[in-house]
Amino acid sequence: MIMSTKNNRILAPEGGRYPFKVSDEYFDSLTARIMEQIDSVEQECCEQTEEVPVQKAKLFNINKNRRRGLWISTISIAASLVLIATVALKFIPMPSSTPVEQQKAATTQCMQDTYNEDLMTYTMVDNVDVYYYLSAEDFEE
Amino acid sequence: MAKIDEQDILKRIQDPQGKRRAFEEIVNVYSRQLYWKIHHMVQNHDDTDDVLQNTFIKAWRGLDNFKGDSAIFTWLYRIAYNESITFLKQRKQMTSIDDEDFVEQANFVADEYFDGDDTQELLMQAVSTLPAKQKQVFCMKYFDDMKYEEISDLVGTSVGALKASYHIAVEKITSFIRSKE
Numbered sequence: 001m002i003m004s005t006k007n008n009r010i011l012a013p014e015g016g017r018y019p020f021k022v023s024d025e026y027f028d029s030l031t032a033r034i035m036e037q038i039d040s041v042e043q044e045c046c047e048q049t050e051e052v053p054v055q056k057a058k059l060f061n062i063n064k065n066r067r068r069g070l071w072i073s074t075i076s077i078a079a080s081l082v083l084i085a086t087v088a089l090k091f092i093p094m095p096s097s098t099p100v101e102q103q104k105a106a107t108t109q110c111m112q113d114t115y116n117e118d119l120m121t122y123t124m125v126d127n128v129d130v131y132y133y134l135s136a137e138d139f140e141e
Numbered sequence: 142m143a144k145i146d147e148q149d150i151l152k153r154i155q156d157p158q159g160k161r162r163a164f165e166e167i168v169n170v171y172s173r174q175l176y177w178k179i180h181h182m183v184q185n186h187d188d189t190d191d192v193l194q195n196t197f198i199k200a201w202r203g204l205d206n207f208k209g210d211s212a213i214f215t216w217l218y219r220i221a222y223n224e225s226i227t228f229l230k231q232r233k234q235m236t237s238i239d240d241e242d243f244v245e246q247a248n249f250v251a252d253e254y255f256d257g258d259d260t261q262e263l264l265m266q267a268v269s270t271l272p273a274k275q276k277q278v279f280c281m282k283y284f285d286d287m288k289y290e291e292i293s294d295l296v297g298t299s300v301g302a303l304k305a306s307y308h309i310a311v312e313k314i315t316s317f318i319r320s321k322e
Binding site for chain 2: 017
């Protein structure tokens, strides 16, 4: 008896027998069953790893068949984009130059004005003379 | 517990040719002890069988990572303990009732593998009410008559904590049985 509730001793101090039993046949075949289980799990893993290249090969075949179509599509799209860009460049008014170039042009113009003023000083030509020459040219025309 | 040359087994595990044979030996030597350790927690033959198989499958998959830092049985036991905990959580979710209600319905006499009388059934019902860790410590101490040092090596808990755990388990079991008188 593991325990006696009559004398208030619930658990035997020396411990007790675990009240379950399993037949020896179960343990005799246990190792074989577990190894069989492991083999089947391993086989499943191998099959899964083998299936992956097959799937890849199928995908590769599909791509191969469609490769020509994909190339044609890609080239068509690229050609269309070039055509659209060319047409757009022709019809969309573009600024004569970039801001940097405009700045350079302004600077050059400014330098030319300075040059003219210097030239006028050296040649002793004042504004009245300039107007005179310009109006004379207009008159001749 | 059957003895096994662990160093020899470790060497053979590293060899792909001898790995399977070495693992078969491990299964052969330790499956019986491991079965009863799992049964302490799961307390049902069919479920123990499932958990035991899962334990060895996990061990096989993790065999390359086992470098012999602990004894083979300790390594197997810890896998089995985690598998048992996972199983108990799943079973608790499946029953969709709380643990106490589930334990109240446990009927060991109807279990064909139960080999005890009414008093032992009452004891097992009391053991069923314990948390997993306490259940393990109680069963290893009370039924397997293991020393605290041995249990400590196996479960990785200090001897002091194990003594406290066992003491609490005994109190709970005593209280449960008295409530049934």
